[in-house]
Amino acid sequence: MANVLVNDASLADIADAIREKNGTEETYKPAEMGAAVRGLQSGGGSSENAVWQYATFDNGQAFRNATFPDDYKAEVKILGHKNGVALGYFFFNSNISNISLEIENNEVTVSANSIFNACQSLKNVEFKNTPFKINNGASMFGNCKILENIYGVLDISSANNVAGMFGKCNMLKEVRFANETIKVSLSLVESNLLSDDTVQSIIDGLMVVTTAQTLTLHADVKAKLTEAQIATITGKNWTLA
Amino acid sequence: MKLETINGIRVLTTSNEMWLYNSKDKVISDKVYLGVNADETAWTEIDEAEKARLEALLESETETTETTDDYAEAGKILLGVSE
Numbered sequence: 319m320a321n322v323l324v325n326d327a328s329l330a331d332i333a334d335a336i337r338e339k340n341g342t343e344e345t346y347k348p349a350e351m352g353a354a355v356r357g358l359q360s361g362g363g364s365s366e367n368a369v370w371q372y373a374t375f376d377n378g379q380a381f382r383n384a385t386f387p388d389d390y391k392a393e394v395k396i397l398g399h400k401n402g403v404a405l406g407y408f409f410f411n412s413n414i415s416n417i418s419l420e421i422e423n424n425e426v427t428v429s430a431n432s433i434f435n436a437c438q439s440l441k442n443v444e445f446k447n448t449p450f451k452i453n454n455g456a457s458m459f460g461n462c463k464i465l466e467n468i469y470g471v472l473d474i475s476s477a478n479n480v481a482g483m484f485g486k487c488n489m490l491k492e493v494r495f496a497n498e499t500i501k502v503s504l505s506l507v508e509s510n511l512l513s514d515d516t517v518q519s520i521i522d523g524l525m526v527v528t529t530a531q532t533l534t535l536h537a538d539v540k541a542k543l544t545e546a547q548i549a550t551i552t553g554k555n556w557t558l559a
Numbered sequence: 560m561k562l563e564t565i566n567g568i569r570v571l572t573t574s575n576e577m578w579l580y581n582s583k584d585k586v587i588s589d590k591v592y593l594g595v596n597a598d599e600t601a602w603t604e605i606d607e608a609e610k611a612r613l614e615a616l617l618e619s620e621t622e623t624t625e626t627t628d629d630y631a632e633a634g635k636i637l638l639g640v641s642e
Contacts (some may be wrong), residue, residue, distance in 0.1 A: 371579075505586070529596075545566055549568060552593065552595060553595060555597070557592065557594045558596045559586045559588035
């Protein structure tokens with residue numbers, strides 16, 4: 319192996335960069351620096367999964383142009399006790415893959431129109447301190463074509479508009495609704511991978527309605543329903559299409 | 560289009576290569592289980608060509624492109640809903 323002359327300032331600069339990224343005050347010998355660099359988490363050590371706190375939701379497109387490293391989990395905590403508007407909060411963010419959204423007071427309702435619409439890399443959404451109460455779910459997860467899991471419980475009992483809520487969610491497997499909180503027509507027609515538990519949560523989530531509403535499921539999902547499940551759906555005055 | 564009652568549930572089906580369409584909810588289906596008070600006349604029969612035309616129309620309505628106009632449109636949807 320050839321020997322290369324490196325000055326102290328260069329080594330100190332490398333060590334400073336490692337300490338900056340991993341948030342420690344460690345000292346490093348040159349032979350230890352390679353391992354230290356490899357030990358850095360992608361996205362920047364201690365800054366990974368930083369929690370943003372917002373006083374209210376009223377911050378449209380807040381994360382539209384934010385750039386996140388691969389597999390980064392963005393944790394957003396919403397403070398305050400007022401109902402809010404989260405119109406397009408993450409709208410068209412193309413690189414975020416994991417989002418955790420915590421709302422301090424789960425009694426407030428949120429207008430979630432297009433909140434995640436067209437997040438093309440989004441795989442997992444976690445709602446903490448649920449149920450997450452939504453009064454507008456239009457296009458909420460629309461065009462999230464690789465979204466697989468929505469963790470936490472959604473309550474859409476005050477929503478009159480859920481058009482396109484799951485449009486083009488072709489990979490969706492998991493989502494949960496609070497019991498008897500769905501009151502307007504809902505479509506998951508493009509989601510053929512829904513788990514059995516998800517399907518049961520949807521059925522349990524349907525309110526008994528006086529004006530017939532329509533639940534639209536993918537043909538593959540519909541074909542797996544039991545007679546009892548179909549009877550429950552139609553018995554709540556929902557048409558199953 | 561055929562309406563029959565199976566296990567107490569009204570079921571709409573179609574013949575081969577035909578589909579059921581609900582213009583109010585913009586839903587296309589091969590088989591429909593009607594809610595207890597649902598009106599079966601909300602459903603009409605369409606052929607494959609009409610299905611393709613409607614799907615293309617629905618596709619263009621739901622596909623999102625990254626423009627300010629589209630975002631503004633989302634805002635209109637929001638503002639147009641009684642909450």
